Amino acid sequence: MIVSIFLLVIGAAIVLCLIRLIKGPTATDRAVALDTVTTVTTALLVILALVFKRYIYLDVALVYAVLMFIGSVAIARFLEKGI
Amino acid sequence: MRILISCVLLVILSLGLVFALEQAPFGSNQIDNADKPGRFYLNQGMEKTGAANVVTSVVVTYRGFDTLGEVTILFIAAIGLGAVFHSRKKVKRYEKEKQSASLILQTGCRFLFPLIVLFGTYVFIHGHLSPGGGFQGGVIIASAFLLLFLGCEEKKIPMKSMNTVESLAGIIFVGIGLAGLYWGESFLENFLPRGMDYMLLSGGVIPIIYIAIGFKVGAELAGIVAGLIERNP
Amino acid sequence: MVAVLLIIVPLGLAFAMPLFNFVSKRIAAYLPIAAMVCNLILSILLLPSVMENTRIVILGGLPPPLGIHLVAGPLGVGLSGLISLVGLAVSIYAWGYIKQGAQDKYHALYLLLLSGATGAVLTGDLFNLFVFYEILCISSYALVAYLGDRNGVESAVKYLIQGSVGSGLILVGIAILYGMFGTLNMAQIAIHIDNVDSPALFLALVLLVTGFGVEAAIFPLNAWLPDAHSSAPSSISAILSGIAIKVGIYAVARVLFTIFGVAVVFQYVLLLGLATLLIGEICAFSQDNIKRMLAYSSVGQVGLIVFAMCIATPDGVGAGLLQLVSHALSKAVLFLGVGYLVARSGSMSLSSLNGIGKRMPVVCFACVVAAFSLVGLPPFVGFAGKFLIVRAALAGKSIFFTVLIGIVFLATVVEGAYFFRMVQTLYFKDAKRQIEYKKVPASASIPIMALVVFIVALGVYPDVLLPYLKSAAADLLNKAGYIKEVLG
């Protein structure tokens, strides 16, 4: 029960990030919103593993934690004329 | 006008799809029957192949030919990209206003690169026990190389050894298939003993094929990324 | 069991290409020849045995309804023989023709294209058909853009966008079929499909035919073909016109006849084929660019083949298959020959080829023979194909088909007009400017002449092919027989 409420709160957090992604005046704002979404999503996946009671699902969260920052770094390097 | 026509087309298509999908008995109905492949894989896949992850056993053995084709498609993309970008006249490298990465990013990339490669290796070695497998592991390794490109430019990928790895992995995949034809009865048959359940050494040829796929996918995607980045307009 | 080697040998050689490159750069051009010789021998050896009963090749250790399997029937093995024949000719030609760009990559992509085509005609699993079809498509996208020039890249982009939307639609169709029947085996889907009557099935049929029709260039979907075929390197144009389109037609036919087998749809597809025929021939007539003219002529021929197949009698399908063989051979000769004509005269416009026939007699003679064969003049194989089509269409004695055959004759007249214009240009016009004469290398003239010999020989003795065509048509049309052979 209480876990479901947690999930809904996280859903609300994602909605807020989407609002920033739509509004954001500059590309950097949107990139920050995307970066936040990835962090929130990692937490969501871990909690969902708890809901589904499958230990192996943590691997997916691990992939998120490891890989998601690469997209942000790519966008950031593009914005500072790096690549 | 163009927008109108495409809207009409798309509305027709979406109505058709929604209508059709409402009609079709999806979900549990169609695999309850025991002679359907899905039910068969679930009931007997674990006993026959010894791989705890049924998706893996489907991908690698039962539908292994699809996987071979799919690896081939990545290979085509990699060499096709090379062929498209091949130009004889040397363009002189232009490096206008190229900012180098900050110290934090460089250090972070150097530190994280081996960790990510290690994690990718974990993912494809454990493909038959947990979610993940050759493609996912390969993509993770390719992402590590991508990070190297983004973070520290001075590190260069040795493309020649990449090509060798790619080629060898492909030959190993085909070779295992032919070995199945030789020792077993059909191409890509699982001819090794299935081993203990839930242990690393289980599932017969599945881990070997997945390791080959992992190396191949990783090398191909890294090659694609390198080709795209190093193209100078 | 041996049939799997038809796919594995080219695939494995292509995988090993980077390793061979370390030894010597020049090996790359020999590998396709070796693979195709191997495939040709294998298919010729297999053909008599599969004529008697279809062989099922199990892959992955599970019998047909569960795993993937290859169906080595008369149609599949026959088509793979055709693929390896044309592929062999084109690879010998390419050995001398391809001198620019990354040559090892060209040969690897070429091998993969052929293995994709072979796999697509042999497989018995719907999703596997999709995968091999994608191999064929993606390698042809890359090959069309191989030279990296403006037109090539542009038409490759066009081809890629349309082709990938098409393959997306195929996937949706596969998803619907899997959702309804829970299986991907074509025979098993064919069993279940008779018991279900649902609009979802009709949607799946439309999606699958549309998706595969993109490669086959049936009428509303043929926008990419003239660009792609005319701006690719000539050897690739030959293989695209000769083989890739045929695989598309095969896939459409397999979906229509074996999986669905609903007679109502044939009429509409037949009309589509007729529209394709008319549009292709009329567009070809108005072209000045010779490669574009040949490409539009391919569109027209596709229409004719689809028309013949959708008559849906054993005679009609057999005639369509004969026309398919004839078009593969003739169009390959035409594109290969025109490749050198264009290279020598330096321009693709028809008027720059004035009087070139006296300077390059061998190639021009081959082109003329192939053109006559496409028009349907007697001693060549095209005549047999068109004659059988007309006979099959008139066999039903219905007014409908008589009218349609009239339209086909009209299209043939148009076709004859532009091909005779081409012949006239080649031989009976005076050259405006002097073209320096350079001998066509043997690597080009030998495969071209070999294909010409095939065209003439099959035209004189079409009876050699007829038993194969009959059993191949039965393979395609006899749904119950196919199911029985696959599932036992």
Add this chain to the structure above:
Amino acid sequence: MFHQSTYFVGCVGLMIVGLYTMLTKKNLIKVIIGLSLFETGIYLLLVVVGYIQGATAPIFSRTTGSPAEMVDPTPQALVLTAIVIGVAVLALALSLTIRLHEHYGTLNLRKIRGLKW
């Protein structure tokens, strides 16, 4: 049933948005973004096709081992294949785009001569 209707709306909507982007936008990279959206929708559709309500993932472990309560593994295997095909097509399309930009200096499909569809 509620579940599946939701997902059907999601995947059909995604496919339609992707196709709309491909048909109406003039920029080539935008068209390719549309292609990737379209393909994502298809993957979702394929996975929904194999979903069974209340079942768990088809992965055995020491604690969960009842094959009756697992979703169909075949569509998942198909989607894995399809995803990799999609990324290959995407990479090839982007490389062709770069090449086209070198020739024409623009990505606007209206300005590129033959690319009207």
Add this chain to the structure above:
Amino acid sequence: MHIAGMIAIGIGVLFLFLGSFGIVRLPDVYNRLQAGTKCTTFGCLFAVLGVGIVEPAWFWKALLVSLFVLLTNPISNHALGRAAKKSGVPLWDGSVVDKSRDFPSYANTEKL
């Protein structure tokens, strides 16, 4: 044990929500980065470790996840902040101090 874990998850989720709220409400990129970085990293750590506490058998893998989050998130956020500064996104009018002028590498960033 269960209750303690749930409390930890609750704290984490709360921080995640607040971080996202900050993303929407704060006035400029640099302020939003504050919310998007510290708050969510902290929240994610707590949520993941809370799950590790609820199911003790999962603890080590959860620790690994949190370790990776702790390693990767600051890097991407640093890169984003630097990119914002380099591409010339202006500060909010109410900003009090801009230390970046002291560093030569940021000195000549033009206005967008």
Add this chain to the structure above:
Amino acid sequence: MEESLEQILELSLTLLMLGGAVCACVFKDLLNAVIAAAFVSLMAAILFYFLQAPDVAMAEASIGAALTTAIFVIAIKKTKRVEEE
């Protein structure tokens, strides 16, 4: 109760995904469109997770959200950033 809450979450994630897709279609700046497409991929990955397909979720996350974004960004860098009228 718990079931319906989760279903609300799934529905909202689906709608979020569609919202992201519409953003990717509408944005004129290609970089923003790519960011929105990455968002769509992320949401799709969570939906795969809900549909009990962790393998697919992993593939979609690693390919769709990390690698695809990066190659799109590289392609934009090599060409032009703004979609002109």
